[in-house]
Amino acid sequence: MCLICDRIEMIKQGTNPYFVKELETGYVVIGDNQHFKGYTLFLCKEHKTELFQLEYNQK
Numbered sequence: 084m085c086l087i088c089d090r091i092e093m094i095k096q097g098t099n100p101y102f103v104k105e106l107e108t109g110y111v112v113i114g115d116n117q118h119f120k121g122y123t124l125f126l127c128k129e130h131k132t133e134l135f136q137l138e139y140n141q142k
């Protein structure tokens with residue numbers, strides 16, 4: 084399991100301390116390091132390494 088899938092699994096289990104909000108197609112999390120205050124990331128629910136690997140309605 085990769086780091087991103089690991090984090091998504093932690094969100095599902097309620098153990099990811101960086102989780103902010105669930106959206107329709109993914110999750111909002113804050114970055115592990117806050118070099119830039121408020122830095123956030125969007126993790127797609129279905130982890131892919133390239134955008135073109137997603138179905139059109141997931142983009």
Ligand SMILES: [Zn+2]
Nearest residue numbers: 085087088130
């Ligand atoms: Zn993954």
